[in-house]
Amino acid sequence: MPQAFQTGVEPAQPCFAPCASIPDEPWVCIYSRPLQEPAIARHLTAEGYAVWSPLVEVRWQNRQTKQSRAFPRYVFAQNYAWMVVRNAGGSELGRVLKSSSGAPLSVPPTAMRALFDQCGPDGVIRSRETSIAVGAKVRIGPLTGICEMCETDRVRVLLSILGRQQAQWFSRHKVEAV
Numbered sequence: 001m002p003q004a005f006q007t008g009v010e011p012a013q014p015c016f017a018p019c020a021s022i023p024d025e026p027w028v029c030i031y032s033r034p035l036q037e038p039a040i041a042r043h044l045t046a047e048g049y050a051v052w053s054p055l056v057e058v059r060w061q062n063r064q065t066k067q068s069r070a071f072p073r074y075v076f077a078q079n080y081a082w083m084v085v086r087n088a089g090g091s092e093l094g095r096v097l098k099s100s101s102g103a104p105l106s107v108p109p110t111a112m113r114a115l116f117d118q119c120g121p122d123g124v125i126r127s128r129e130t131s132i133a134v135g136a137k138v139r140i141g142p143l144t145g146i147c148e149m150c151e152t153d154r155v156r157v158l159l160s161i162l163g164r165q166q167a168q169w170f171s172r173h174k175v176e177a178v
Contacts, residue, residue: 022078040075138175
């Protein structure tokens with residue numbers, strides 16, 4: 001079960017933390033064999049390590065939502081000291097990412113905190129619904145423009161490209177307010 005980090009100041013909304021995680025302890029990233037993320041998570045959880053393979057909720061064009069891995073073939077583990085993850089039979093499931101000197105690379109705590117803060121209480125990263133008003137300045141990747149029309153799942157944006165005004169429809173999740 002997810003739990004909130006214990007800090008001196010309680011956040012307005014408790015951030016997600018995987019089971020058995022210890023605040024301020026380093027996390028390592030394990031590169032798994034294809035489709036072995038669940039096996040690594042089960043194996044390391046059984047050994048008592050805090051393990052997390054973040055899921056992201058994706059909305060398809062037919063308005064269905066599906067969950068997929070945010071980082072396919074990668075699993076985060078806390079305080080894991082071994083370089084290779086093996087199952088009970090001895091076959092290799094994955095390897096810890098390491099530096100050129102051979103030491104395990106730890107994920108920066110600020111990066112892990114940012115991922116935890118984006119998660120819901122169930123550990124799934126969901127797209128944030130932002131309200132975009134007509135006439136508001138918006139950004140689509142490197143481009144900025146003015147919102148011309150809003151619908152439930154798409155936005156019409158007026159872009160200035162090479163000195164000409166061009167209106168274009170974008171999926172709502174690709175547009176962010178500036």
